[in-house]
Amino acid sequence: MTVRLPADPVPSDASAARRRPALLSSRLVLGVFLVLLLVVPAILSPYYVTLLNYIGLYAMVALGLVLLTGVGGLTSFGQAAFVGLGAYTTAALTTATDLPAWLAWVGASPWLTLVAGLLITAAVAVVLGSLTLKLSGHFLPLGTIAWGISLYFLFGTMQSLGGHTGISGIPPITLFGRALDDGREIYYLIWAFLLVAMLTTHNLLDSREGRAIRALKGGRVMAEAMGVDTARARMVIFVIAALLACASGWLYAHMQRFVNPTPFGVHIGIEYLFMAVIGGAGYVWGAIVGASVITVLKQWLQDLLPQLLGSSGNFEMIVFGVLMVLVLHRAREGVWPILKKLVPVRTAPKTIDTAAEPLPRRTLPAAGERILEAKNVTRKFGGLVANDNMSLEVRAGEILALIGPNGAGKSTMFNQLSGVDTPTSGEVLFLGKPVAGHNSREIARMGMSRTFQHVKLLPTMTVLENVAIGAHLRSDKGVLSAAWRLDRAEEARILKEAARQIERVGLQDHMFDEAGSLALGQQRILEIARALCADPCLLLLDEPAAGLRFKEKAALSELLRKLRAEGMATLIVEHDMDFVMGLVDRVVVMEFGHKIAEGLPDEIQNNPAVLEAYLGGVD
C-alpha cells in the first residue's frame, strides 16, 4: 500500500500560494521536450542540427560539472582534457594500422574503443583525483588548469598522435549495421547519450549516495558524523564527470571524423565550466541550458558583431566576457532557476511507502550498562588547558547533563567524547572500546550519534532528505544501483524510517519543506531526528534547547524521556538549567576545564561551588 502523505495538512498561506497557479504536469513538459527533440532534425536546416549536436556534446560535459562543481562543490577547469582523452583514444585506436595483435582487436569497432576510452579515463581520473581531491578549495581548480594544459601540450607534441595536425580518417560509428555518417543520424545518438546521462544523474542524486554527494558542499563534517565517506563520494563524482567528458569526446571524434588538440585546450575547459555556472550549476537541466546559451550566444556574436563593428578585433570575446560577468551579477544561481519560474511545473512530493520493510535495528544494551566512559581526559592547546583530568560516564537508559558557564570547556569535552578530537592524555571508552584513533564514520557505525551546537544541515534539501542521511550506515546500495534505480526497495525503507523519526520528534507537518525554512528550534529538532535515524545506542546532544520556545522545550523533554524509557543513553551539553534540571538523571558541572561537581540535579542546585561558578563576577 502506498500512502501519499500531504506535505502540509493545514496549508499555511505560503504553501497555498505556492500551489495556486495552474501548474503543468512535469511529464507533459518532458514529453513536449522529447517530441521536439525527435522532430527537430526533420524541420531544421543542417546548420541548426549541427549546432544542436554541439550543444548535446557540450551539455554532456557540463552535466559532469553540474555534478562535480554545482552539487559537489569541486571546481575543475580540466574537463576538456578528459574530452580529449576520449576523442584521442578512439581516434588513435580506430585509425592505427600497426597496433600489436593483442590490442588491434579493440580498434575494430568504435564501441570497443569507447569502452577502452572510458577505462583509460577512469584510471587517469582516479590518479589525478587521489592527488588533488584531498586538498581544500582552491587547489583543485588550479591543479586542474595544470593538468589540462599538460595533456593539451601532450596531444600536440606526441608525434604518434599526429602532433598539431591531428588524426584524420576516423571511421563513423555503426549502429545496427548502419553507419552514422550524417549530422542528422549522429544527432539522435548524441542526444540519446545525453538523455541517458541526465536520467542516470537525476536518479543518482535522488538516492542514498546522492544525498551523500549533495552533502559534500557545506556539510562534510555532518556527513562524516553520519557515516558518509566523503572522500570516496568526491572521487565518485570526479570519475563520473570525467567519464561523461570522455563519452562526449568519443562522440565528437566520430562526428568530426578528425581530431586535433585545439578543442581540448584549457580555454575550452574553462568554457565548459562557464556553461555549467551560467546554466545553473546546481541543476541537472542547467547543463543543457548553459550549453545552449553559450553555444548560441557565441555563434550569434561571431555572426553579428563583425557586421556591426567590422572584423578588426575579437569583439565576440569582449562582449561574451562582459555579458558573463553581468549575468553573474544578476543571477548567481544561473539561468535555469529563472526559466523554471517561467514554466511552472508541478513537483510531486515524495511518497512514503508505509508497507516497506523496516530497516534492521541494533539491540540496545541493557539498562544500566556502561555505554560511554571518559577516564582522566586532559586536552591542552599550547599552554591552555581546555579539559583538565575530566572523568564521567553515561549508562544505558540514563540522561547525563554536562553543564558549566560559557567557555568552561564543554565543547572541547564534547569533541573528545565524540572522537572529533583526541585527548592529550586519558582516554574515552565507548562500549568498552577506545574512541581515539577512530574517525567519525567508524564511531557512528559503533552506535554513537550526535547533533551540532551550530546546526549543520543542508538548507535546500527537504526535512525528509536531511533526516534520511542519518540512515546512511543502515543501508548499502551504491552508485550503480542508484543510477539504474535498482535501489528503490531499500530507498523506500530508508524514507519510511526517516518519516518515522520525523513523526517521532513532531516535525511531520514540515516533512517536505526545505530544511532552511524551519525556525532555529525546529532545525535543532531535525538534527535529533537525523541522529535517531542512525539507530544509535548513545545520543550526544550539543545544546539542544538553545533557541527553543517554551512549548518546544517541553516537547523535546518529553521525547528524550521516551527515548530514555526505551533504553537510550543520552549526554546533553546544555546551558538552560530549567530544561536540564527537570529532565536529567545526573549532572556534571565544569568550570575552567575541570569538573567542579557531579550529582543529582537537586544536589547540584544547592552546591556552593556551582553557584559561585555561575554567579561569579562582581560582588
Add this chain to the structure above:
Amino acid sequence: MDMSIALILGQDGITNGAIYALLALALVLVFAVTRVIFIQQGEFVAYGALTLAMMQAGTVPATVWLLVAMGVLVTVFDAGAALRAGRHRRAAAVAGWNLIYPLALAAIMAMLPVASLPLLVQVFLTLAIVVPMGPQMYRLMYQPVASAPVLILLIVSVALHIAMVGLGLLFFGAEGQRTPAFSDASFELGTLMVSGQTVWVLVVSALLIGALYQFFERTLYGKALRATAINRVGAQLMGISPALAGKLTFFLAAFIGALSGVLIAPITTIYYDTGFLIALKGFVAAIIGGLASYPIAALGALLVGLLESFSSFWASAYKEVIVFTLIIPVLLWRSLNTGHVEEEE
C-alpha cells in the same frame, strides 16, 4: 651542455623567475585579501608591455580609452550614489579620479610627442594608464559580488580574462612587440655576459619586493590589508571596508603586473595573449607557496623559471608540460599533509 650554456640558462631562468615571483606575490595577495583568483594578472602584464610599445611607435595607446570608459562607468555609479546621499565632496573626488584624471591623461598622450620622450617617462605614463584599471575593475566587476562564493569570483575572473584578451587584440593587433632594452650595457662576470636588462629586472624586482615588505610592515594601509587577510570581520569592524581593501589590493596587483610587463618586454616578444601563460607560471609558484606563504611562493617562482629555461634546452617541445607537471609533486606533498576533513565555505 657545458658550463657556459648552463650559466646562460641559469641567467634566463633567474630573470624569468624574478618576474614570476612578482606575479606570484600579487596572486597570493589578491587571493588572501579578496578571495579572488586573479587570472587576469597576465593581461595586465601584456597591457603594460604593449602600451609602452605603442607609445614608442608614436601612437596614442588605445588602453587610455579603456581607462576613460571604465572611469565614466565608475563615476556614473559612485558619484551618482554619493550625490543622492548628499555627499558632494565624495562625489567630486570620485569624478576627479575617474573622469578628469583619465581625460587629462588622454590629452597628454594626444598632445605630447610621446615617442620621443625619455624611456623612463614613457614607463611612468604606461603605469599611469594601466594601473588605475585595477581598482576600477574591482569596483565595477567584483564589488557587486564580493560576498559570492570563490567559484563565482573565479568565473568572473575568467570572463574578464577572456574580455581583456579580446580587447588586447583590438588595441594592439595580432603582431608581437619587443621594446628596446632599458640599458645597452652588459657586464662580464667571469665567462658569463650579463645583459643590462637582466640587471634591471633583478634590481627592480628586489626593490619592489623590499618596498612591498615595508608597505605591509610599516604603513597603516599595509597593515590594514594584512588585517583583512587575517580576519575579514575584525577588519571590517575597524572600518576597513572590503571595498577599500579590494581596490587597494587590485591597485597593487595591477601595478606589479604592468611593471612586470614593462620589464620583460625587451627580453621576450609579447603578444596580446601572451600574458595568460606567464601568469599561469606565477600561479604554479603561488600554489607551491600554498596561496599563503610569500617567501615560499618567491622561491617557487625561481624554481619555475630555472626549470623552464633548462627544459627548453633539453626538451623544448615538452617545456610547458614539464613546468605544469611540477605542480603534481607539490600537490601530492600537500595532500599527504592534509589528514582530516575540513568544511569549505
Add this chain to the structure above:
Amino acid sequence: MTQTPQTNAGANNPVLEIKDLCVSYGKVEALTNASLTVGEGQIVTVIGPNGAGKTTMLSAIMGVLGSKGRVAFDGTLEVVPEVERMVARGMNLVPEKRELFGEMSVEDNLVLGAFQRYRMGKRDHKQTLEEVYALFPRLKERRDQAAGTMSGGERQMLAVGRALMAKPKLLMLDEPSLGLAPLIVREIFRIIAELRRRGVSILLVEQNARAALQVADYAYVLETGQIAMEGPAHELADDPRVIEAYLGFGGKHQAMLST
C-alpha cells in the same frame, strides 16, 4: 512574559535609538521589532538566554547584518547602517569572538583600531595608544607579542583596547565576560564603569546577568528575538520574573539560572 510599558527615561539625550528593528536569516526571523534607547553617558545592558538574538541585534545596529527598522545614531537616522560609516561616526563593536588579528602584534592590533580616524585625517593614534596603555598596562608589557598567543583575559582587554583606539561615542560590548575567570571579569567590569566615567556610552550584551545589572543604568531582556522586559537595571534586578529566570533559584519550576 509580557511587554512592560516602560521606556528608558534616563535617556533624555539619546546616543542610540533603535525602533522596530527586524532581522531575518532567509525565512527565519531572528529579531522581531526590537526597540531600544541608549542615553548619553549611560550603560544599557541587554540580557537573555543563548540564541535569543542578542548578537544578531548588535550586528544589525553596526551594519554587519542587513535589517529592517530605524537606527538613529548620534542624532542622525541611518537608513541602511554601513559598518565603515558607523565606525567613522563613533560607534564601535567588541564582538563576542573578539576577532583579533592573531598573527599581528598587540600594538599593530591596537593601531588598526584607529584606522578609520587615520583615514579621515585624525592622526593622533600615538597619543591614543598611550591612553589605552594607561588603562591596560598589561597590553603595554606585551606590545610586541602576537595577539593569538595571549590568554583569554588579555585577548578581551586587547579587543576592548582596540575599540577604544577609535575614540568611540558608543561602545557596544558583546559578552565581554565570556569564558573569563571571575577575577578578570571583575577587571573588565571595572573598566566598563571607568569608561562610562570618561563619557563613553555603553551598550552591554551579557550572559552574566547579575554583573551586568549591577553596572548598568537601564536593562532590556531579549527572548526569542523579542524584547520581553525592560526597566531600570536595579528594578529588573529585583523583579521576581528576572530573578527566577536569570538570577536566583528555588522558584517553583526549580529554575536556577537560564544562561
